Amino acid sequence: MKKSAIIILIVSLIVFVTSLTAAITLTVRTNGWDDLGNVSRFGQNIDNLVSRGSWIDLPIGSSVSHSIDKIHEIDPQGISEIHITGLSESILISAADNQISARLEGTYTTRTNKVEWEAKTSGSTLYLNVKYPRYGMRFSQMNIHVAIPSQFSGIVKVNTLSGTSRLDVDVTDRMTAYYHDSLSGSLRIENGGETDIIFSTLSGSVDIAGLNGKVSGETMSGNVNIELDNLHTFDVETLSGDITLTLPAATDADINFSTLSGSFDSKNLTVETIRQERRLLLAKLNQGGQKIDAETLSGDFTMIGR
Numbered sequence: 001m002k003k004s005a006i007i008i009l010i011v012s013l014i015v016f017v018t019s020l021t022a023a024i025t026l027t028v029r030t031n032g033w034d035d036l037g038n039v040s041r042f043g044q045n046i047d048n049l050v051s052r053g054s055w056i057d058l059p060i061g062s063s064v065s066h067s068i069d070k071i072h073e074i075d076p077q078g079i080s081e082i083h084i085t086g087l088s089e090s091i092l093i094s095a096a097d098n099q100i101s102a103r104l105e106g107t108y109t110t111r112t113n114k115v116e117w118e119a120k121t122s123g124s125t126l127y128l129n130v131k132y133p134r135y136g137m138r139f140s141q142m143n144i145h146v147a148i149p150s151q152f153s154g155i156v157k158v159n160t161l162s163g164t165s166r167l168d169v170d171v172t173d174r175m176t177a178y179y180h181d182s183l184s185g186s187l188r189i190e191n192g193g194e195t196d197i198i199f200s201t202l203s204g205s206v207d208i209a210g211l212n213g214k215v216s217g218e219t220m221s222g223n224v225n226i227e228l229d230n231l232h233t234f235d236v237e238t239l240s241g242d243i244t245l246t247l248p249a250a251t252d253a254d255i256n257f258s259t260l261s262g263s264f265d266s267k268n269l270t271v272e273t274i275r276q277e278r279r280l281l282l283a284k285l286n287q288g289g290q291k292i293d294a295e296t297l298s299g300d301f302t303m304i305g306r
Helices: 003-030
Strands: 064-074 081-085 090-095 100-110 116-122 125-131 137-148 154-160 165-167 175-182 187-189 196-201 206-211 215-219 224-228 234-238 243-247 253-258 264-267 271-276 280-285 290-295 301-305
Touching: 064 116, 081 137, 090 154, 100 116, 100 125, 125 137, 165 175, 175 187, 187 196, 196 206, 206 215, 215 224, 224 234, 234 243, 243 290
Parallel strands: 081 125, 081 154, 090 137, 090 165, 154 175, 165 187, 175 196, 187 206, 196 215, 206 224, 215 234, 224 243, 234 290, 243 301, 253 290, 264 301
Antiparallel strands: 064 100, 100 137, 116 125, 253 280, 271 280
């Protein structure tokens, strides 16, 4: 068997094991074994089937529809990190005037207890968590909206299973770094500003524009589209997802692209190939300088100048 075929087989096995692990974690947490559920990478996540599927639903009681609209107002004094944990909720981070405002609103159906929206502070970290019943969830369609005042200057971390997270255009100057960790949830940022962006997702896509900070992350099958105003650190890795990087045509950078079967393309840029092999491309953009590191298994890497 050829080496490439073996690698693809191993990757397929990894995907299967990852999916199986997520399902096991879901079942364990749904039945209340929280300590075991917290071991995995996505330990704080609950599989989307908790809210939308019925195969793990226990036939106890009748389904009841509920609505929730709960807001926590938190003094930002002394808080340097905000951790948001959800499941499939759409997550929006925007700007506020004075207080940190954390809202959960939407509808859901359950056979048992109601959903809770929890806000806790430990040291300098604010934890915002959607707490689901241990079993009996049938459906949910909810949104998380966290508004951050200018007094806050720190880190925001989002951990979600399938929910999309989005940053409003006027909020990125209020955080030094933004972390997006998900299984299939996408990341959308219209104006990244000087915020450092770090992401990790299995199949969620990543779209970031107007970024003047560092970007690093990994995805298995999600496509990554990054538009930079200025290049700092760029380090992105995918398996089958494509990477598209748009940046000023006058940027000076050294390009390091490694892949098994993906291709490289550049548009409106002056790129000089330094070394090219079957699985490796070393090139120089204009005079060279900052590092551009991209790695894929089968995904393509495209650079576009503007």
